[in-house]
Amino acid sequence: MEQIEPDPWARMKGESERDFARFHQWLTFADRRLSQSEGPLGLKHARLEELSAKWKWQDRAAAWDLHHAKKLQEETVRLRSEAAHILVQGILNAARARLAAPDEECETADLQKLANSLKALTPSLDISVSKPVATGVEAGVAEDEITIAIRRARELQAGDG
Structure with a gap:
């Protein structure tokens, strides 16, 4: 032994x-x-x-x-991973809320692309964009992040095309 x-x-x-x-x-x-x-x-x-x-x-x-x-180092990696998970979950919640809004208020195709991208980046999350989860201030904060992400994606597409 x-x-x-x-x-x-x-x-x-x-x-x-x-x-x-x-x-x-x-x-x-x-x-x-x-x-x-x-x-x-x-x-x-x-x-x-x-x-x-x-x-x-x-x-x-x-x-x-x-x-x-x-x-x-291990604790730092764990905390950063947790923070990223929380941020992504907030973005997803806001995306769900936006998708539930009337069609004239949201760009469904862009939000679906964002949701698909987030799902690819974080496969452990349950990403279903069919129902809203966040409301009020939480949705407003994450919504700003979605708007920024969509704008950045458009800028990147325009730069590549």
Whole structure:
């Protein structure tokens, strides 16, 4: 059976609780230069160098920083994806509302193209343009986004043609 390696920043075999606590405190410092850590850790520079070398503080801190950078990146991607999903859903809701309006008030072909484009970009969304969902202020805000999207699509078509 394969052994699972502990995280590099975890307490190392043979490392005392006191030394690990010092390392853990040192990890929280914005400035991790040993010369700047003497006062906060209450140790002389020579002792810090000894602990740092013996318990590989620099390597463990680098692994810790990389781990947290990856977590931050994953969270950023997740939040951006959520935001994009909300924006697209708002545009779709407004498109549905516009399609339900009398024919003289909306350009059905343009809105259907927009809905089809959004469906292609976000296949996980249930895109049905047959009934309105958004009303009032929500529809007005998203409607502006639809108008901008339609205008931009027309500009792009005119530029290509």
